[in-house]
Amino acid sequence: MRRRIPIAQLLPGMYVVDLHRGWLSHTFWRSRFLVRDDETIRRLAEEDITEVSIDTEKGRDIPPPPPPLTAVNPDYISRAERLRAKPKTLSLGEERRRAGLLLSEAGHCLEDLVTSARLGQTVEVGRLEPLIERMIDSVLRNPDALPPLARLKTGSDYAVGHAISTAALIVAYARQLGLARSETESLALGTLVKDIGYTALDAGLMAKVGRFSRDERSHVERHVEEGLNVLMAHRPLPEAALAVVLEHHERFDGSGYPYRIAGQEISQAGRMAAVVDRFDAMISQRSYRQAMAPALALGQVFSAGGREFDPGLLSSFVRAVGIYPVGSLVRLESGHLAVVEELHPEHLVSPVVRVIYHAGRRQYVAPVLADLAAPVGNHYGQIVRAENFADWGLSAIRWQPV
Numbered sequence: 001m002r003r004r005i006p007i008a009q010l011l012p013g014m015y016v017v018d019l020h021r022g023w024l025s026h027t028f029w030r031s032r033f034l035v036r037d038d039e040t041i042r043r044l045a046e047e048d049i050t051e052v053s054i055d056t057e058k059g060r061d062i063p064p065p066p067p068p069l070t071a072v073n074p075d076y077i078s079r080a081e082r083l084r085a086k087p088k089t090l091s092l093g094e095e096r097r098r099a100g101l102l103l104s105e106a107g108h109c110l111e112d113l114v115t116s117a118r119l120g121q122t123v124e125v126g127r128l129e130p131l132i133e134r135m136i137d138s139v140l141r142n143p144d145a146l147p148p149l150a151r152l153k154t155g156s157d158y159a160v161g162h163a164i165s166t167a168a169l170i171v172a173y174a175r176q177l178g179l180a181r182s183e184t185e186s187l188a189l190g191t192l193v194k195d196i197g198y199t200a201l202d203a204g205l206m207a208k209v210g211r212f213s214r215d216e217r218s219h220v221e222r223h224v225e226e227g228l229n230v231l232m233a234h235r236p237l238p239e240a241a242l243a244v245v246l247e248h249h250e251r252f253d254g255s256g257y258p259y260r261i262a263g264q265e266i267s268q269a270g271r272m273a274a275v276v277d278r279f280d281a282m283i284s285q286r287s288y289r290q291a292m293a294p295a296l297a298l299g300q301v302f303s304a305g306g307r308e309f310d311p312g313l314l315s316s317f318v319r320a321v322g323i324y325p326v327g328s329l330v331r332l333e334s335g336h337l338a339v340v341e342e343l344h345p346e347h348l349v350s351p352v353v354r355v356i357y358h359a360g361r362r363q364y365v366a367p368v369l370a371d372l373a374a375p376v377g378n379h380y381g382q383i384v385r386a387e388n389f390a391d392w393g394l395s396a397i398r399w400q401p402v
Contacts, residue, residue: 001056007049010041012180015059016052019044034059034239036268037179060182093402095145099138103150103164106131110160110192117199122234125193132167132188136181139171143320144342144401147172148327151283151294152397159195162280167191169276169321170244176320177313183240187269190237190244194273197227210288221257224249240269248273251308263310271310275301275317278308285390294325295386323348327400329389333381335360337392338370341401347373355380356399357392 002017010016014035019026026047035041044052054061090098109127117123138146150168153161167188174184201223205216212220227245231237237245247261247270254262256274266274282297292300298321305311322343324330330338330353338353350373358365370380389396 013060018053099146186238186240190241197223200226243267243269293386
């Protein structure tokens with residue numbers, strides 16, 4: 001259904017079909033498009049476009065006005081709605097316990113979908129939707145629980161662990177950017193299935209250790225469009241999810257694949273997915289290389305802003321993850337090693353840490369919490385650099401925050 005509305009009522013997620021302006025009187029090269037974000041609406045307003053027509057079958061409609069409070073009978077409000085209106089707060093330990101169960105469920109579900117794809121069967125991505133809902137709820141309650149736990153990748157299948165970890169990261173990223181829940185759901189869905197096209201490629205090639213030849217690289221790059229074929233055979237994906245699948249290997253300077261598009265030609269979803277995909281790959285242990293410390297990987301990603309990644313989006317990713325992410329290992333000025341427990345939004349380089357080990361004496365110490373941003377009471381100094389658990393023979397799983 002088409003509806004003509006003033007620009008003030010335009011919202012992300014609406015599908016514009018008419019700008020009601022002459023072709024030469026504005027700079028938008030398309031008059032039919034999905035409104036991805038508030039930036040698009042701002043640009044329309046700057047072009048003095050005062051009203052547009054939207055198609056409510058292709059995008060969201062105008063939300064109905066809220067009823068007067070006196071008109072709502074509490075007896076008719078469902079229990080689910082009451083619980084949603086009053087979100088629970090959980091301890092970090094309980095949130096992490098729930099996150100662990102969720103990650104296990106997500107892993108089994110993804111393994112089933114990958115098996116279906118390999119066998120040429122229908123890939124029912126709808127099975128992921130309730131898991132995505134729970135992922136978003138977890139991150140909204142406490143962003144320091146699910147993403148750090150997902151980064152550990154305790155399963156044996158790297159592809160499954162990578163998919164889940166990048167999905168948790170993009171949910172936290174979307175939260176930092178203030179994106180709508182529906183957009184976040186689509187981003188997470190696309191991130192979970194973005195690499196399913198690898199199932200259509202030669203297994204021996206995918207297991208190769210070392211550099212690919214030019215022909216092999218070209219073959220590997222086909223996984224993007226192979227994935228699209230697998231996924232769209234069942235049902236259409238939401239636009240943001242589709243953008244993640246197609247564009248997560250594109251680069252801001254046009255050096256990516258498969259379409260070699262650049263800058264704002266890449267959707268915001270694609271630009272976000274490129275960041276989380278690269279970051280998680282760098283911090284993952286592989287048979288041919290060691291995992292990089294999260295803080296070091298974050299530094300390399302940030303330094304690639306303007307070349308590989310959108311510099312305008314990177315600062316939000318850093319804030320979402322933290323310069324020293326929760327659960328990462330750091331060395332302090334005192335010579336102690338500590339695990340990052342909690343981030344300070346205004347003091348990203350001075351988090352709360354748990355001191356566990358003395359690097360000089362190479363021995364454990366009684367665990368002590370230290371707030372590096374506190375003006376008094378910090379006897380350990382500031383962070384000197386990031387460290388890897390494996391380099392010190394320490395277990396990343398054992399020392400995760402609880």
